[in-house]
Amino acid sequence: MKLRWGIISAGKISQDFCAALQLLSKEDHEIIAIAARNLDDAKSLGLQYSVKYCYSDYKEVAQNPEVDAVYIGSINTTHYELARMMLEHGKPVLCEKPLCLNLKQTEALCEFAKKNKVFLMEALWVRLFPAMLHLRKELDNKTVGEVSQVIVSFGVQIQHVERVKKKQLGGGATLDIGIYCAQLASFAYGSETPLKIVTTGHLNEFGVDESSTSVLTYSGNRTATLIMSTKVDLPNEGLIIGDKGTIKVPFRFWCPTAIVTPDKRYDFPLPPSDHKYNFHNSNGLCYEAEHVRQCLNEGLIESPVVPHSETLLLAKILESIRSQVGVHYPEDDKEY
Amino acid sequence: MKLRWGIISAGKISQDFCAALQLLSKEDHEIIAIAARNLDDAKSLGLQYSVKYCYSDYKEVAQNPEVDAVYIGSINTTHYELARMMLEHGKPVLCEKPLCLNLKQTEALCEFAKKNKVFLMEALWVRLFPAMLHLRKELDNKTVGEVSQVIVSFGVQIQHVERVKKKQLGGGATLDIGIYCAQLASFAYGSETPLKIVTTGHLNEFGVDESSTSVLTYSGNRTATLIMSTKVDLPNEGLIIGDKGTIKVPFRFWCPTAIVTPDKRYDFPLPPSDHKYNFHNSNGLCYEAEHVRQCLNEGLIESPVVPHSETLLLAKILESIRSQVGVHYPEDDKEY
Numbered sequence: 001m002k003l004r005w006g007i008i009s010a011g012k013i014s015q016d017f018c019a020a021l022q023l024l025s026k027e028d029h030e031i032i033a034i035a036a037r038n039l040d041d042a043k044s045l046g047l048q049y050s051v052k053y054c055y056s057d058y059k060e061v062a063q064n065p066e067v068d069a070v071y072i073g074s075i076n077t078t079h080y081e082l083a084r085m086m087l088e089h090g091k092p093v094l095c096e097k098p099l100c101l102n103l104k105q106t107e108a109l110c111e112f113a114k115k116n117k118v119f120l121m122e123a124l125w126v127r128l129f130p131a132m133l134h135l136r137k138e139l140d141n142k143t144v145g146e147v148s149q150v151i152v153s154f155g156v157q158i159q160h161v162e163r164v165k166k167k168q169l170g171g172g173a174t175l176d177i178g179i180y181c182a183q184l185a186s187f188a189y190g191s192e193t194p195l196k197i198v199t200t201g202h203l204n205e206f207g208v209d210e211s212s213t214s215v216l217t218y219s220g221n222r223t224a225t226l227i228m229s230t231k232v233d234l235p236n237e238g239l240i241i242g243d244k245g246t247i248k249v250p251f252r253f254w255c256p257t258a259i260v261t262p263d264k265r266y267d268f269p270l271p272p273s274d275h276k277y278n279f280h281n282s283n284g285l286c287y288e289a290e291h292v293r294q295c296l297n298e299g300l301i302e303s304p305v306v307p308h309s310e311t312l313l314l315a316k317i318l319e320s321i322r323s324q325v326g327v328h329y330p331e332d333d334k335e336y
Numbered sequence: 337m338k339l340r341w342g343i344i345s346a347g348k349i350s351q352d353f354c355a356a357l358q359l360l361s362k363e364d365h366e367i368i369a370i371a372a373r374n375l376d377d378a379k380s381l382g383l384q385y386s387v388k389y390c391y392s393d394y395k396e397v398a399q400n401p402e403v404d405a406v407y408i409g410s411i412n413t414t415h416y417e418l419a420r421m422m423l424e425h426g427k428p429v430l431c432e433k434p435l436c437l438n439l440k441q442t443e444a445l446c447e448f449a450k451k452n453k454v455f456l457m458e459a460l461w462v463r464l465f466p467a468m469l470h471l472r473k474e475l476d477n478k479t480v481g482e483v484s485q486v487i488v489s490f491g492v493q494i495q496h497v498e499r500v501k502k503k504q505l506g507g508g509a510t511l512d513i514g515i516y517c518a519q520l521a522s523f524a525y526g527s528e529t530p531l532k533i534v535t536t537g538h539l540n541e542f543g544v545d546e547s548s549t550s551v552l553t554y555s556g557n558r559t560a561t562l563i564m565s566t567k568v569d570l571p572n573e574g575l576i577i578g579d580k581g582t583i584k585v586p587f588r589f590w591c592p593t594a595i596v597t598p599d600k601r602y603d604f605p606l607p608p609s610d611h612k613y614n615f616h617n618s619n620g621l622c623y624e625a626e627h628v629r630q631c632l633n634e635g636l637i638e639s640p641v642v643p644h645s646e647t648l649l650l651a652k653i654l655e656s657i658r659s660q661v662g663v664h665y666p667e668d669d670k671e672y
Contacts, residue, residue, distance in 0.1 A: 007602070093541065097578075137410070148547070148565070148567055148568055149491070149547070149563070149565060149568055149570065150572070151489065151563060151571075153487065155485070157579065191527070194641055198534055198536045200532065200534045200551040200553055200559070202553075202557035203558075210557065211484070211557065213551040213559060213561045215536040215549040215551070217536055217538075221538035221546065221547065221567070223536070223537075223538070223547060223549060225549045225561065225563055227485070227487060227561055229484070229485060231484055231557070231579065232484055232485055232577045232578060232579055233577070233581070233582070234485065234487075234577060235487075235582075236574065239571065241491070241568045241569070241570060243567065243569060244491065245569070246569070246571075302566060
């Protein structure tokens with residue numbers, strides 16, 4: 001079945017998503033609609049891919065009967081409302097991570113999708129990367145024995161980026177890059193809920209977290225250390241450490257193309273693409289797009305790879321981290 | 337001036353220290369006395385280096401007028417009493433790290449040395465390594481700009497080692513390996529006192545810390561993350577991260593022979609030695625031995641490289657770390 005995509009926002013990540021869709025069969029994926037606050041932005045992006053409908057009102061996407069699924073690439077603060085609007089109109093949703101700003105929103109949105117029996121998936125693209133599927137095997141095979149430490153860092157100099165800097169845009173290290181750290185810990189420890197999360201960090205002048213280090217304690221004396229920064233470049237790799245050695249998800253662990261075990265390096269090159277992407281390895285967005293198509297073909301309303309339970313667990317971890325640093329969003333005071 | 341050493345304990349680290357002394361000029365260093373609880377151990381080690389006096393009573397070293405300085409290589413629980421005994425008899429002391437079990441002991445011992453005007457130095461050998469002296473230069477030159485993150489791990493599978501496992505032997509990751517992590521953070525941040533130390537960790541069945549992760553917060557939104565484990569092998573490297581890049585103290589950061597800047601790797605091979613050491617890079621113990629000689633030649637009662645202030649700062653950090661994990665030594669209830 002061909003999936004006809006509606007794209008919400010014509011910003012950088014949506015541009016990359018559209019480009020990545022070109023790596024897939026034209027018989028399977030088509031961009032049929034794009035909506036952006038500024039119609040020219042929608043048209044400009046739409047022109048590149050001969051998109052039939054370009055809108056300045058997101059609701060038009062929701063109401064367009066030709067749209068089979070919606071990709072939401074707008075900023076964090078808009079995810080909840082927009083995803084809900086699409087679900088309300090029965091549109092399956094793939095929404096950029098983090099799905100929502102806080103746990104309350106995430107719970108409400110997942111419940112709403114479930115109640116309406118519509119597919120909803122957080123765009124945790126990394127989980128669909130071939131390197132991560134291989135990592136799963138290595139972990140299941142106990143290549144490094146019993147894992148008791150995960151160390152993962154994500155630091156990039158993005159303090160100047162408005163979206164990251166400002167509270168009203170859902171800024172902060174945790175929401176922007178933290179989910180990648182949290183998801184790796186969760187991946188390594190089989191989606192177990194941490195017993196304890198202890199975070200120390202620093203706020204920027206706008207009251208959002210510019211850096212933090214979190215220690216997650218799991219059962220059986222197991223630990224994950226998550227280090228994030230918007231101020232400096234960190235190693236940006238993940239280490240999964242057991243009593244028989246270490247598996248490394250090397251540099252750009254958030255969109256990995258290799259897994260390094262104590263014995264061997266396994267490479268998983270991304271599909272070649274001559275498109276110029278805004279972000280690193282964005283051609284890998286094609287994996288999640290194709291995954292959504294397969295889920296919908298099977299009539300699923302949750303992805304087995306990124307189920308709601310995982311999205312909720314990550315939302316819980318992220319909320320704990322950023323609130324310990326002292327970040328409070330206006331949305332935290334509302335009910336959903 | 338030749339320094340005639342008295343050696344306390346004939347255990348593994350003392351054996352290595354004696355061997356490392358052989359790398360120095362015989363005109364500068366001589367081992368004149370060795371004391372061990374078991375006389376045979378003292379004699380066996382003494383025989384290798386034609387040591388004049390072998391004792392089963394540590395006091396004999398203190399009372400021997402031919403001894404110019406004492407190296408204390410006995411287990412952690414004995415440091416305070418033995419160092420004090422040596423100082424009482426006017427003997428300059430180089431004592432294995434950590435100098436004492438807790439802050440109270442450390443304060444009392446440093447005060448005692450100062451009052452008696454006798455040299456006392458914690459054997460923080462790493463600080464005398466040429467690689468560390470080079471690191472100082474790189475930091476002073478702002479090679480990586482303004483440093484705002486330090487990440488350092490020390491993990492080795494030593495949970496079975498009695499000394500590490502048991503509380504009555506002063507066991508625990510913090511006392512055994514933690515000082516190396518703490519000292520690197522302190523080194524990178526110019527011996528500033530952290531504003532906050534937050535630690536999460538796990539106890540073993542004997543009530544000492546088998547692993548922990550600590551986040552140290554410094555002024556100016558700077559952070560150090562210290563990860564230690566006696567259960568698994570960690571990267572065992574130190575990363576000092578600024579806005580212009582990262583300086584790495586590579587594997588075996590606790591006795592380093594290289595410093596890696598963003599541009600270049602600097603190697604500092606240790607003096608060659610055909611002695612078989614118990615621990616890695618123990619030939620590097622020669623640097624601290626020679627440093628002590630030079631300090632004494634200059635009539636100093638503190639090392640400028642490892643001053644009491646640094647030892648006290650590290651003791652404070654270590655006490656905070658291990659007590660947050662829940663380790664309480666009987667010595668914590670005593671006054672000194």
